[in-house]
Structures are given as structure tokens and as C-alpha cells.
Amino acid sequence: MRLAPLAAVAAFSAAVFTMPAQAAESALGKPSGTISIKVKSADVGVGYTWGDARLTFNGKVYRYKVTGGQIAAVGFSESESKGTVYNLHRVADMTGTFASTHGEATLGSGLGGAVLENKNGVRLKLESDSKGARLSAGAGGLTFEPLK
Template identity: 45%
Template sequence: MRSASLHIATALALCGTWSLTACAQTTLGPVTGEVSFHTSSADLGVGYTWGHGVLTYGGRTYPFSVKGASAAAIGYSSGDSVGKVYNLQRIEDFAGTFWALSGEATVGRGVSGQLMENDNGVRIRLDYTRGGARIAASPSRLTIRLLKTPEQSSGEHTGNAKAHSAAK
């Protein structure tokens, strides 16, 4: 009986989250990019989240790392997220700290949705598929840092060599 009540409460909470993010999507404007990433979260009161992912923007892909914190959570979960990016005008605006109010009730496998925004006005609407055992209902903060690709690294190296040659 207790298990059934927990499942019903979880389903209602998730439906509320999905309907809020679905309604919000119409006011977010056009989609400017897409993300997919894998994260893990470990919590004992205060939690820590880490992971990596890929942003698709302007026909190119950009790898990034994710780390962050949350309050009022307990347990461990990991999983994959996919989402749409809104209001991204320049790739530089993607990196930064994203804020969200989030909730999760995962026992075994679970799904959830989240809407988050950074200081540059970039918004991400996410759909999660998680596994583990975790309960969380709190504000969360995720910091996204763009990673250099080998292509970008070699381009910067060439640019430094040109600058070094010009200085001679």
C-alpha cells in the first residue's frame, strides 16, 4: 500500500513538472540548439552533480563538462538527459551557471523534466532518464564549461605560432 502511494505521488509530481515545462516551452521562443549529456548525482543532505555532454549549435557540436550542487537531497542516481536550448545567440553565452528548481524521486528507473536558465538568458528544457535511488526537491545549480576540441586546440596553436612569428 505504501509503495502504491509513493508511485502515485511521484507520478503526480512528474506530470506537474512536465506540464509546467511544456507550457513554458511555448513562451521560450524558437529552439536555437540541442543538448545531450550524462550526469551522476550523490547526495546526503547537500548534493553534488557531475558529468559531460554535447551541445549542437549552428551545425557544429561542442563538448562540455557539467558540475553543480543541490540542497535537500539524499541518495545516488545517474542517467542521460536530452534537451532543447533557447535564446542562445553566441556560443560564448552557453557556458556559465544555470539555476533551476528541481525535484526527483528515483527508485530503480525514473524520468523527470527540468527548465533552467543562466545569467546570459540562455534556457535549457531537459528530459531526464535516471537510474538509482534518490529523492530531491531543491534549488539546484549546474555550471557548464565548454571543452576544447582537438580542432579548436590546433587552431589556437596555429594562431599562437603566427603571433610568435609576427613578434620576431
């Protein structure tokens, strides 16, 4: 059975346009857990972020204190992020600082996303929902410390 030319183009386009998303996903590494993060950020020039996180890894939940900062920022915001953790082999590899370069522009509420990585090769792919009034740009990071 021969496909009509328009149907063939549509089938080819669907296959091609899903490949980059799949390739990008596999480039992050192997999914190994999920994470949810709630933080607040207050900024006057240099930003400061604080809050907590919950990691689900190997069927267990781990809690963390989260602190961080941004090089250039002004304002205040509250953010809730959820995402996937990649390349986590031991829970101890989650502790430490995750770096990223990104920006935020929140006035009222906004959506965003980021990919962060630490020195152990653990990556976080996050989707965020923010509220407040904040403008930031440049390098920043989040540090995770286990809560006992």
C-alpha cells in the same frame, strides 16, 4: 455544411487544448540548438553532480564538463537528459551556471523534466531518464565549462 454538435465540441476542444502547449513552447524563446547531458549525482544532505554535455549549435558540436549541486538531497543516481536549447545567440553564452528549482525521486529508474536558465537568458528544456536511488528537492544548478 454544418458540423454535428459533438464534432463541433471535439474540434473546439482540440484547438483549445493544443494552444497552452504551443504558448508555453514560444514563451521559452527561439529554439537554437539541442543538448544531451550525462551526469551522476551523489548526495548526503547537500548534493553534488558531475558529468558531461554535448551541445549542437549552428551545425557544430561543442563538449562541456558539467558540475552542480542540489540544496537538499540523499542517495545516488545516473541521469541522461536530452532537450532543446533556447535563446542561444553565441556559443560563449552557454558557459556558466543554469539554475532551477525541482525535485527528483528515483528508485530503480524514473523519468523527469526541467527547464533551466542562465544569466545570459539561455534556457534548456530537458527530459531525463534516471537510474539509482535518490531523493532531492529545492534549488540547484548545473555549471557548464567548455572542454578543449
